[in-house]
Amino acid sequence: MTNILDDYALVSPLRYRNNWLKIAIVMFGVLVGVSSQSFIPPFAIALCMSFATVHFGKTSFKFYLTLLSAPAVFVLLSVVIIAFFFGSGNELLGFDIFSYHLGVNTGGLEMALLVFSRTLGGMSCLFFLSLTTPMVELFSVLKATRLPDSFIEISMMMYRYIFVFLEVAWGIKYAQTVRLGYKDWRTSLTSLAMLSTTLFIRSWEQGEKIFISMSARCYDGKLIFFEEKRPIRANELVLTCTYFAVVLALWYLTRFYSIF
Amino acid sequence: MHIFEGFLPSPWWQLWFVFSIPIIFFGMYRLNKLVSEKRELLPLLAVAGAFIFVLSSLKMPSVTGSSSHPTGTGMAAILFGPAVTAVLSTIVLLYQAIFIAHGGLTTLGANVASMGIIGPVFAYVIYKAGMKANINFYVVVFLATAFADWATYVVTATQLALAFPAEVGGVAASLKAFLLIFATTQVPLAIMEGALTALIFKYVIQVKSDALVELKVITESALNKIKGAGQ
Numbered sequence: 001m002t003n004i005l006d007d008y009a010l011v012s013p014l015r016y017r018n019n020w021l022k023i024a025i026v027m028f029g030v031l032v033g034v035s036s037q038s039f040i041p042p043f044a045i046a047l048c049m050s051f052a053t054v055h056f057g058k059t060s061f062k063f064y065l066t067l068l069s070a071p072a073v074f075v076l077l078s079v080v081i082i083a084f085f086f087g088s089g090n091e092l093l094g095f096d097i098f099s100y101h102l103g104v105n106t107g108g109l110e111m112a113l114l115v116f117s118r119t120l121g122g123m124s125c126l127f128f129l130s131l132t133t134p135m136v137e138l139f140s141v142l143k144a145t146r147l148p149d150s151f152i153e154i155s156m157m158m159y160r161y162i163f164v165f166l167e168v169a170w171g172i173k174y175a176q177t178v179r180l181g182y183k184d185w186r187t188s189l190t191s192l193a194m195l196s197t198t199l200f201i202r203s204w205e206q207g208e209k210i211f212i213s214m215s216a217r218c219y220d221g222k223l224i225f226f227e228e229k230r231p232i233r234a235n236e237l238v239l240t241c242t243y244f245a246v247v248l249a250l251w252y253l254t255r256f257y258s259i260f
Numbered sequence: 261m262h263i264f265e266g267f268l269p270s271p272w273w274q275l276w277f278v279f280s281i282p283i284i285f286f287g288m289y290r291l292n293k294l295v296s297e298k299r300e301l302l303p304l305l306a307v308a309g310a311f312i313f314v315l316s317s318l319k320m321p322s323v324t325g326s327s328s329h330p331t332g333t334g335m336a337a338i339l340f341g342p343a344v345t346a347v348l349s350t351i352v353l354l355y356q357a358i359f360i361a362h363g364g365l366t367t368l369g370a371n372v373a374s375m376g377i378i379g380p381v382f383a384y385v386i387y388k389a390g391m392k393a394n395i396n397f398y399v400v401v402f403l404a405t406a407f408a409d410w411a412t413y414v415v416t417a418t419q420l421a422l423a424f425p426a427e428v429g430g431v432a433a434s435l436k437a438f439l440l441i442f443a444t445t446q447v448p449l450a451i452m453e454g455a456l457t458a459l460i461f462k463y464v465i466q467v468k469s470d471a472l473v474e475l476k477v478i479t480e481s482a483l484n485k486i487k488g489a490g491q
Binding site for chain 1: 266267296299303304306307352358360364366428433452456462468
């Protein structure tokens with residue numbers, strides 16, 4: 001099953017840094033990465049964010065690499081399609097399949113490289129956020145967005161119940177597996193359907209129970225959390241500003257740069 | 261099918277946000293109204309969202325060997341209607357981007373459009389039409405979920421093709437390429453998810469059919485008919 005990165009974020013030393021600073025860093029990386037015209041700034045962002053996650057955030061490097069390879073299938077497939085179908089210029093590589101000519105040209109290759117680097121940069125920014133900031137810390141940010149209360153309440157309760165249900169799902173799945181519930185394709189389907197049904201019924205009953213128990217504790221549609229104040233430190237600010245400046249400079253310098 | 265962070269270039273990711281945001285806000289408005297009328301719905305919707313998240317993180321047995329996950333949004337649309345599903349899937353997609361790094365922040369608009377809005381709308385319309393036409397309940401559920409997945413897959417391919425049109429043949433040519441390549445995983449996946457959802461509904465009807473009546477998924481008389489046929 002999936003790795004919930006929140007578990008890693010809870011023990012990260014960067015957890016106790018200012019949330020707004022971290023979000024600013026991530027949003028900056030994502031936006032500059034997606035708007036850059038050359039593959040260099042996104043790669044630089046990826047490098048910096050990976051360094052920050054592994055070095056400052058104390059994530060194991062091996063684990064980080066396995067995480068980065070997760071979206072690889074989708075990204076590589078799509079990048080290959082882009083390389084073959086997009087762009088113009090000199091043809092670099094070409095072959096015929098069933099009298100249909102396929103070729104990669106310089107424009108396509110450059111576009112594919114750009115998209116690949118953007119995805120890498122964006123993913124490393126997201127991983128930085130998910131590996132250093134547990135969702136609990138982000139609720140205060142969510143509250144500051146002034147979205148409707150019901151929306152925020154639902155997201156917070158949903159967060160809590162994701163872990164409850166994941167545990168239930170894991171337990172059932174193990175129990176089914178040791179009873180050969182996943183021995184072949186047909187039994188897997190039945191087992192999975194049973195698991196999901198139990199989960200649905202469990203969640204339904206839990207929903208009814210939690211309403212009663214919360215009403216008994218005077219729930220009026222608003223959960224209130226304690227928010228810790230974490231001022232931004234001077235060295236963090238300096239480091240962040242240097243990072244912003246370097247990336248922006250790279251972005252400016254490589255505006256018209258192309259490898260071909 | 262998630263589009264990953266940074267994949268959509270500049271005019272496109274903003275455009276998909278422009279498409280999704282009004283619908284999400286409409287969904288929030290509906291949700292607010294529902295919750296203020298019936299306050300006990302709030303925790304229920306929260307656990308429903310958590311259920312969708314967990315369902316979408318379960319691995320499905322797959323024919324092609326690649327790992328595939330159910331989206332769960334077709335089922336949510338049948339249970340809660342498309343407006344509420346749009347809001348729930350927005351939260352789920354946001355959590356997926358932050359927890360398990362599936363999807364992304366700039367591509368959130370595009371992902372919500374394909375998985376949270378268009379797919380569920382297809383599921384809902386097919387489900388309602390099928391129930392009205394008096395087709396077998398499980399067949400309708402199967403069709404609704406499978407077509408929701410296919411709609412999602414076609415929309416995702418279109419989003420990618422619009423952003424990256426081919427030099428020869430334009431959008432149509434690259435759409436064909438994206439559709440063909442993703443078909444290998446998406447076509448069997450949709451059939452699997454349809455079968456899985458139909459099976460889930462079968463068990464739910466056996467064990468806790470009053471929940472479905474309460475959610476107005478199915479009327480009492482239709483339920484009795486299904487139960488009668490099963491015995």
